[in-house]
Amino acid sequence: MIGSAPENRKAAPSRDALMRDAVAQLKTAEVPNPGREARLLMRFACDLDAAGLSARAGQQATPQEVQRFEKALARRLRREPLSHITGERAFLDHVFEVTPDVLDPRADSEVLVLRAIACAKGRSDGARGDGEGIRVLDLGVGSGCLLLSVLAACPQATGLGVDASPAALDVAQRNASRLGVADRVSLERGDWLRGIESHFDVILCNPPYIDLEELAELEPEVRLHEPLMALSPGLDGLIVYLHLAPLLRSVMRPQAVALFEVGHRQGEAVAQIFGAVDFMVVTHRDLSGVIRVVEVT
Ligand SMILES: C[S@@+](CC[C@H](N)C(=O)[O-])C[C@H]1O[C@@H](n2cnc3c(N)ncnc32)[C@H](O)[C@@H]1O
16 A cells, blocks of 8 residues: 555654663673663763663654664673763763773772862862862873862862873863863873973872783773873882882972772782882872872872
């Protein structure tokens, strides 16, 4: 009959049905948290926030959404990180652009950023406690998630972010614009402290700290897709701390503080490295009780 729908044409699947099918496939591929991953992929494919997806999960997906979802799912099944597929990652109060050139911002780093914001506000010149006049240095700035979060929380603070990777610096620059702090940050290519002549109140550093041996045990998302220079400094995960400890004073203002993120088994060793060159050392633990930050003054 002219104009009637062909009898074998299938109705488009609902978003729920697509997600159920995806969960089964993600489980088979041993992707952790398959339910959450399927929802996040669907939100990306349909450009919906969490509430929007809940309200529309039972409805049919459009053909474009199905295509986008299936493409994204295929990448995730190959263990590409979700952030590389969606191009972004939420970290504390902001969403950062993420590419394969930068470390995917980790929840592990939140302890360091919250402590840095408290230090910046505490060191404010005025009584306003907003980080006024404070200078912040981030060594190995990557996506900028640490430094830019601090600058966004301290509207009068300014910062310098250094990284050896020009591609990472491009991402950090775009994130600075995203967060509206581009006029308060300089991003420069460099090799840790080499050539830095100015002085800072708050210094942040989340260096590559994974031993080469340990690298082999990591999930494929990290091992195969994140930049090696962001993950590991080589055989010994402590090399960067050992390199920075004797040089750090040269960039610290009086009363300055430096905050180092450490691997889950490195807290004591890193505290000793800085203690040995006469720093006062305090450590901070994450919610599971693991030392995540070594603070030195
Ligand atoms: C663990 S990532 C941290 C990135 C970001 N700060 C974060 O926390 O998500 C370490 C960063 O150090 C950078 N890096 C590696 N070697 C460096 C060097 N010699 N000088 C400066 N940065 C370096 C890497 O490119 C990478 O962006």
